[in-house]
Amino acid sequence: MSKNKRFKALLGQPNAFILPGAYDGMTARLVEEFGFPAVYATGAGISNAQLGWADVGLTTLTEVAEIVSRMDDVTTVPIIVDGDTGFGNAINVIRTVKVLERAGASAIQFEDQVSPKKCGHFNGKQIISKVEMVNKIKAAVDTRKDENLSIIARTDALAISGIEDAIERANAYKEAGADVIFIEAPTTIEQLKAITTGVPNVPHIINMVEGGKTPLVSLKEANDMGFQIMLCANSVLRSAIKGIRQSLSILKRDESQENIHEFICTWEERQELFKLKQVSEWEQKYLQDQEPQEVK
Numbered sequence: 001m002s003k004n005k006r007f008k009a010l011l012g013q014p015n016a017f018i019l020p021g022a023y024d025g026m027t028a029r030l031v032e033e034f035g036f037p038a039v040y041a042t043g044a045g046i047s048n049a050q051l052g053w054a055d056v057g058l059t060t061l062t063e064v065a066e067i068v069s070r071m072d073d074v075t076t077v078p079i080i081v082d083g084d085t086g087f088g089n090a091i092n093v094i095r096t097v098k099v100l101e102r103a104g105a106s107a108i109q110f111e112d113q114v115s116p117k118k119c120g121h122f123n124g125k126q127i128i129s130k131v132e133m134v135n136k137i138k139a140a141v142d143t144r145k146d147e148n149l150s151i152i153a154r155t156d157a158l159a160i161s162g163i164e165d166a167i168e169r170a171n172a173y174k175e176a177g178a179d180v181i182f183i184e185a186p187t188t189i190e191q192l193k194a195i196t197t198g199v200p201n202v203p204h205i206i207n208m209v210e211g212g213k214t215p216l217v218s219l220k221e222a223n224d225m226g227f228q229i230m231l232c233a234n235s236v237l238r239s240a241i242k243g244i245r246q247s248l249s250i251l252k253r254d255e256s257q258e259n260i261h262e263f264i265c266t267w268e269e270r271q272e273l274f275k276l277k278q279v280s281e282w283e284q285k286y287l288q289d290q291e292p293q294e295v296k
Contacts, residue, residue, distance in 0.1 A: 004148035007078035007106040010037055011150070011180065011203045016223035019080065019205075021233035023049040028071035028079070029273060031236070038106070039075060041068050042233040043082035044119055049237060057116025061087045061096055065103040072104025080152070081105040082233075085115040090132075090139040097143040107150035109182065110136055112157065112169065120184035121212035125156050130169050134176045141177035152205065153178035159185050159213075167198035174202050180229070181205070185213045189225075192217075196226030203228035210235065 001009070010017060020036055022028040023045035031039040044055035046067055051058055068081055081100050086093035093110065100108050111117065112133040114126045133153070140151045153173035158166040163186070170181045182205040183195045192214075196204050206227040208216055222230045247263045254260075271277075 002146075002148065003076075003078040003104075003106045004146050004150070007038060007080070007150055008148050008179075010078070011228060016219055016228050016230055018219055018230045018232060020236055021045050021231070022071060023237055024067060025070040025074045026273070027236050027240075029074050032075045032077050033273070036077070038078040038080055039071065040231060040233055041071060041079055041081045041105075042237070043084050045234050045237045046082075048234075055119035055122075057084065057118065059084070061092075061099055065099045068100060068103040068105060078106035079104055080107040080150075081109065083108045083110050085113055085117050086110050086136055086140070088115055090136045093136045093139045094143045097140050097149075101145060101149055105149065107152055107180070108140065109152035109154055109180075110140060111154035111182075111184070112136075112173075120154075120156055120207065121209050121214075123159075125159060127155070127157055127160055130172055133169065134172050137173050137176040137178050150179040151177065152180040152182055154182035154184055154205075156184045158183055158191070163191050163194055167195065170195070170199045174199060179203070182207070182231075187213050187215075189215060189217075192225050192227075205229040205231050207231045207233065209233070210238065 017037055019038055019040045020031045021040040021042035022031050023042055028039045041064070043059060043064065046064060047053055047055045047059050050063065050067065064081065068079060071079055083096055083100060086096045097108060112127050114128055118125050133155075137151060137153050144151070153170070155166050155169045155173065157169050166183050170183055174181055180203045181199050184207060186192050186195060192206065204227045206217070206222050206229070207214060208230060210216065219230050243263060247260055250260045250263065251257065
């Protein structure tokens with residue numbers, strides 16, 4: 001079964017699942033290693049980790065696609081890609097779908113913020129019209145080569161024009177062909193429940209941002225409220241930041257690595273993660289008995 005069909009199967013299963021975010025090949029591989037059924041290529045995480053800047057729309061399509069292709073090279077699970085606003089209007093969305101589908105996306109998420117956008121849990125967001133976003137969704141659906149490539153429609157309207165408008169927009173995006181609905185940054189349990197009842201018969205994403213605007217709930221609670229995907233987009237990134245800071249503080253304080261071992265993986269764990277044994281097998285298979293190259 002293709003990755004795209006496997007993601008569609010996840011959307012159709014009776015129970016919700018956790019979707020952790022990754023920002024490079026290493027973190028994508030770790031997500032799969034721990035048994036999660038899919039990985040989320042996080043736009044915020046890519047901006048933070050690759051550019052060193054906040055999630056304010058600074059990444060480009062080609063930068064995101066390059067990271068996604070690296071993730072696809074080293075994983076076997078579906079990759080869900082944060083496509084931000086599609087990097088422009090509906091015409092830009094057409095190119096975005098083509099590029100990200102080639103890079104290995106099994107699902108692409110588009111949102112109705114203006115371009116450049118902001119993190120969904122930042123203040124000061126702005127949104128485009130409902131009609132413009134409907135046309136973006138239609139363009140994405142019409143462009144995909146594989147009908148099993150899922151299109152995720154996100155709306156940020158709740159923080160700007162309220163829950164009623166967010167639900168109205170989400171229903172319009174569903175009618176335009178979106179396979180999954182994502183209403184960003186609800187602030188109460190009541191709003192979470194209103195989302196799934198107000199936009200029926202479609203899988204929903206709940207975005208769990210530690211310290212963000214949405215109350216944190218468990219996977220069971222999310223499932224009971226009708227959500228199919230519990231997105232934990234940057235838990236991996238933030239844990240990495242904390243671990244790196246701990247290690248650096250010890251190096252700075254002690255001027256020695258003697259007390260750093262509990263904060264780093266072992267040599268063996270590192271080489272296992274990065275498949276040194278596989279590389280050695282390739283060397284044995286493909287690099288034996290090579291004639292030396294003539295020096296010219």
